[in-house]
Amino acid sequence: MRGRRTVRTVRTVLPPLVTVVLVLLVWVFLTTGGRVEDYVLPSPGSVVTALTDTWSDRLAPATWVTLSETLLGMAAGLAAALGITILAGYLPVVGTALAPLLVASQSVPVVVIGPIFTIALGYGITPKVLVVALMFFFPVAMNLLSGIRDADPHLIDTMRSLHATRHSLFWRVRFPAALPAGFAGLRVSVTFAPVAAVFSEYTGSTDGIGYLLLQAIPRLQTDFVFALVVVLTALAAVLLLATTALERLCCPWNVTRQHRKES
Template sequence: MVTRNPVAQAGEPAGATPGGVTERTRPGTGARLAGFVERSWRPVAVLVALFAAWWAVTAAGLIEPYLVASPGQTLEVILDKPDYFLHSTWITALETLLGFAIAVGVGVLAAVVMVASPTAEKSLYPLMLFAQVIPKIAIAPLFVVWLGFGLEPKIVVAVLMAFFPVVISMVTGLKSVDPEMLQLSATMGAKWHQTFWKIRFPASLPHLFAGLKVAVTMAVTGAVVGEYVGANEGLGYVIQQATGNLDTPTLFAGLVIISLLGVLLFVVVEWLEALVLPWHASRRTDNVTTTL
C-alpha cells in the first residue's frame, strides 16, 4: 500500500508532487459555475453596452425610426406576433440543422478520402475551392428554379456554405498527426483503418470542432440566403417581406432572432466539444505549473 507524505516539501505549493508538478484536480460545481461566470461576463457586458447604445441613439432621435427601429419597437413586434416568428425560426433552424448535418457527413467523408488518396486530393481540392469562391447568393436562384420553393434549395445552400470549413478543418486535423506515431503504428503492424480510428481520427477532433463552429454559423447564413432568394416562410422570408414593406421593426426583429439562432447553435457545438474533448488543452481552465 502506497501512502502519501502529508507534509509538503518546503517551497512546494499544496497539491504538488515531489517532482514539482502541480496535480490537476477535478473542479467542483462551484468552481465550474465560477468559471462559467468568468468566461461569460465580458461578452454579456459588451452586449448590454451595445443594446444601451442602440436604445440611447433611438431614444434621442438621432436616427429616424424608419432607418433604425428601437429595441422597444423590435420587442413589441416579436411579442405581437409570437407564432409568426416562432414558426419562421423553426423553419430556418430546421433548414440549418439539416444542411449542417449533411455538410458534416459529406465533408468528413471527403476529407478522409482526400487524406487516404493523394490523387483524390489533387482532383477534388480545386473543385471544392472553385465551388467555395462562387457567391452563394448568385447561384441560389438556380436551386429555386431546379428544386422549387420548399426546404430543398435552402438546405442545398446551407450545405454549400458549411461544407468547405468542415473539409478543410478535417483534412488539417488528419494530416497533423505526429509522424512518429504513424511510424510506430506501422511498425506494430496496424492496418490503415486501425491507425485511422486509434490515432488519426482522435487527433483530428480538435481541428474538426474548430471547423464545425465556423460551419454551423455559415449554415445559418446559407439557409437565410436561400429563403431570401425564394421562399414563402422562414426568417429570410420575414426579412424580405419587411424590406419590401419598409417595416423596419420587423426587419430588426428578424435580424436579432437570426443572430440569436447562430449564437445558440455555436454554443451547442462548443458544448459538444467540451463533452467530447475534455482532455484537450483548449478546454482546460487550469494550467500545469512546475516549481523547477
C-alpha cells in the same frame, strides 16, 4: 480547483456580457429624444414588442422553416465532409485531388448559385438545404483534411512499429488528431448556416425568415426586421453552444488543453 473554475467562468462570461450591456446602453441613448428616426433605428422596446406580437402567428412558423432548412443542410454538409475526410484518410491522393474542387465550390457566391438551384429544383426546401450544405461543409472538410495530414508523425511511427493497419492508423491516430481542427471549422460553419438559409430563401420561397425579411424591408417595418435579426442571431448562438457541448463530449482532451493554456 473550484476557485479556478469560477475565475475561468468569470473570464469567459463577463467580457461578452459587458459588451452586450454597453451596446444596449448606446442603443437606448440613440433611440431616445429623437436622435435617430424610428424607421432607421427602432428602440429596443419596439423590437421586443414586434417580437412578442408576431411570434405566434408569423415568427414561430417562419423560424421553424428556416431552422429545418438549416439543420438538414448542416447534416448533409457534415456527411459530405466526413465522407471526403474518411476517403482521404485511406487514400491521401484523394484529398490532394479534391482540394481545388473544394476551394472552387466556395468561389461561386450564394446569390448566384441559389437562383440556379431554385430554377432546377423549384421553390421547395431542397434548394435551400443544398445551399446550406454547400456553405457548411467547406470549413469542416478543409479543417479535417488539414488535421489528418498534421497528425503526430512520432505517434504514427510508433503505431507502425506495432504493425498497425491503415484502418487502425486512421481511426486511432489520424481521425482523433483531426477532431479539434474539425470542430474549429464546425464552429465557424454553424454560425453561417442560418444566414445561408436566409439568403437561399431570398432567391425564391413562400415561408421562412428570409421570406419575412423580403416583405418587411420595402414596407420600412424596421422594428420587425430587427426582431427577425434577433431571432436569427439566437439561432446561430444556440447552434454554436450545441457545437461547443458536442466538442466537449467528442474530444475532451482538447478542451482540457485549452483550459491549461488559459490558466
